[in-house]
Amino acid sequence: MRVSILITIAWLFLATMLPATHVSHAAEVKGEEHAVLTAAPSVPPLITRKHSTKVIVELEVRERVGTIAEGVEYTFWTFGGTVPGRFIRVREGDQVEFHLKNHPDNKVPHNIDLHAVTGPGGGATSSFTPPGHESIFSFAALNPGLYVYHCATAPVGMHIANGMYGLILVDSKKGLPKVDREYYVMQGDFYTVGSNGDTGLQTFSMEKALREDAEYVVFNGSVGALTGDHALQAEVGETVRLYVGNGGPNLVSSFHVIGEIFDEVRIEAGDAINRNVQTTLVPAGGAAIVDFKVDVPGTFILVDHSIFRAFNKGALGMLKVTGKPNTAVYSGQQDQRIYLPEGGAVQTTPEPAPKPKLAANKAERIEMGRGAYQTNCVACHQADGQGIAGAFPPLAKSDYLNADVNRAIDTVLSGLQGEITVNGEPYNNVMPSLGLSDEKIANILTYVLNSWDNDGGEVSPAQVSKRRKK
């Protein structure tokens, strides 16, 4: 008993003697405010106050069905109703009182691990909450930086794979340099039972998640979340800051903006600044802050430069910059000329080339067309003429093809560019002219017309020749 009293006295004595920095944290905190939380790509307003305060953050977990790609639904588990979760902004030295609410209609318990927290589990130990309940815990925002937060309830991987991640920015006391635009971009990989593009409500595939075989890799929770009308906006001459996070659960992002160089990257969202960066790595469960000035107008494409993810799995966004062109920085196309490496003269070969075999009848034409199709067409239009949804139109049972044979000939002869509608789906891509002979074009088209439920018929070399002369 006496010993414990002595210890207490000694402790009190020591506490009063300790340097102020050790215990002063709470003393500096003035007032109280509720955090403004924003859904991506928006970022909460700049913090202008110059003192620490108590910030109350109220975040509600919702399990809800949303769209991951056109026609494809997925049950997302969300912090605040969206993937990624709400962006939280506080200031270094703030005392954060965190309220985690688990909506009563939810199926499973959740918690939150904020990488900005110094303490066991990053808050996860104090926020384990069954549906219909709310947990409260507090932490001091000791270290400035941009931090990932995520759910850490078993099975952790599944909670993250379902979209339970977001970013919390702890502004330094000094603050980051001022910019004109701030955006919130966060990558995530998704594992659906169906393949990429399979429509309807898709469920989580633990098999694929374990194999790290993502069907979708996306920015801001869905394919197209940052394209078209949802593209990020800026004007020529402005500085843009992207708060880039990566929720994972599995993949590391090679974050790149096509046509821009990052003037400054806060590497891994820490203090180190790298300049003139083309591609920056954003680890799963990590972040980066990238700043750049937009000098010329145009559409700049945000990608994970592990490039199949961008063009085939969804990791593609857009930044649309409007304003006056600056030809000194970027000229645009100035000219396009014929390029003949051996000079302009007519090429002759020492020996006459062997005459190609010509098709004698329709059956032969189809057979030879099959071979030529395999060499020239199959890469885009695929083995069974099914094309690739969203990129290359189908030739199988194709209304566009069957409607007009001459148009089909012209397309193979000269290529095609711009938007067309095939079997009700819009396509906007470029098909190059393939430089094939009249005979080959006739064979290919006859083969295609007589395959895959198309209308049949025969195209002759003479027909092609006639179109060529037009």
Add this chain to the structure above:
Amino acid sequence: MKLLSAGWLILGTLSAFGAGAASREMSEIPGGVYRPQYGTKDEQVEVESFVLDNYAVTNADYLEFVTENPRWRKSQTPQIFADAAYLKHWIADLDPGPDSGPEGMSPVTNVSWFAARAYCRWSGSRLPTLAEWEFAARASESKPDAIGDVDFRQRILDWYAKPAKPPLPKVTDGFINVYGVTGLHGLVWEWVSDWNSVLLTGESRVDAGLERQLFCAGASAGSADPSDYAAFLRFAMRASLQADYAVGNLGFRCAKDRSPN
């Protein structure tokens, strides 16, 4: 006179639901041995033969219970036995309302462990143990242990992954497993008598300290089956509970020891 009319009212409500506990059917689960999700590689749990309700307890069943046991009515039950969400989907003490499903046949939820235990006692039975429940829940339509079956596992996971809004489906919906029991998966979470016997902290990843075989419950190489995500979800759910908690997707069914004959 007043009392009498109240009595009539209650009877009226009851008959509206008809079935009630009269619909009770139970199946025998022959005992056996299984390897629990949370245990060492060699650990086996032995389950003795027991009898389990074929269906989760319905709102209609529960109405009979609170009618006979006024202290378990939502306005009467002390908060230490059931939190503020207790029977929150009911309109009144003796009116389960539309969120209880057609004829009150949705599983009763928003009931605490104390309440579930009291119900089972009242009905001459008890809550199943964790081991009993998990053992019975390994069964698919065709075999007693389908946990290794990827499709079976994915089906369970699919339910866990989808939010459910009231009214919940009827307890008779869903597949009948090989023992004759319906709805162990795909309906609601269910209380068990010793739900808190597996000690997990809220922080799944440090549970290694409690259960040395486990690290990061979500992908713990030391668990019985690290890819059985459905089991992890159940254990996480149980670990998040306290005995007075009433949760919208959490119901129960009762069990009995097998009679000696």
